[in-house]
Amino acid sequence: MILLIETVARRYVCRQNDVDTVGLPAATERDARGRAIVRCQLGPLLDPADPPAVGRLHALTIMLRRRVVELVVPRVDLLAEPPPIVPLAPFLLARLQLPWVNGVALLDGQPVIALDLRRLAADVALGLRLAHAAKDAP
Amino acid sequence: MQSSPVQPASSTAYLTFRLATEQYALAGNGVREIMRWRAPTPVPGAPPLLPGVINQRGQVLPVIDVRLLLGLAAAAPDRATRLIWVHHDEIEAALLVDAVDDLIAIDPAHLEPPPANLTGPAQKAIRAVYRHHDRPVAVLDPAAIFTLVQEAT
DSSP: OEEEEEOSSOEEEEEGGGOSEEESOOSSSBOTTOOEEEEEEHHHHHOTTSOOOOSSOEEEEEEOSSEEEEEEESEEEEOSSOOOEEOOOHHHHTTOSSOOEEEEEEETTEEEEEEOHHHHHHHHHTTOOOGGGGGGOO | OOOOOOOOTTOEEEEEEEETTEEEEEEGGGEEEEEEOOOOBOOTTOOTTSOEEEEETTEEEEEEEHHHHTTOOOOOOOTTOEEEEEEETTEEEEEEESEEEEEEEEOGGGOBOOOTTOOHHHHHHEEEEEEETTEEEEEEOHHHHHHHHHHOO
């Protein structure tokens, strides 16, 4: 199944299997097993032109071995009909700073980037960021 | 019977387009379509010369900003901005250019070598020069364009 993620300015899709839970952001800094929670807004993390969201937010939670990553977004939906996802052109894939993109889906005729959220979460937990967001990294 | 301009049998059709004040050409057999500019969907982590992807009738095309590729300053899109859908070998892409001018026939015998003083990306991308109405037109090598995309910083 595919999740449609909406940030303030963009839409993304991801595999539902990449995400352990979708819900409200945790109120604590550690989960029940004592793992540190790394929390960040997905929109500004991916695109400098995508401002932070305010108001009611949802957390896409990805549990890693030693950490939990919460990617915070304004809206998440489960797509009833998963769109086909086509791979990125190899010459574009090779130029990405970090391998966070699986491909491109077409929704309503518009390209929507398909994210590899587990890879993204693992990199975020390690402190890796795209160049525009590097200054905000912990 | 009326006479009409005759294209020499050896001529090849080239699409001419503009970047800043310069005119460029690409072999027409590598061009699929010319589209009006629309904002591409950005791909997280892609360099500025690859500003995103577009959908053109079900085909997802990466956009290449040819200005940035050739080391020219970025420019905001306007009404003349166009995307040229090109294919080369197995690669499909949309080239972002300032404007598309014309389709012209060029006899290969009239192509001149590129200026010796070219440097940087232009040196690799410009295969020849053709004089069209006394103005130089830089003929681009599509293979070099895709090589430059992979090499550009």
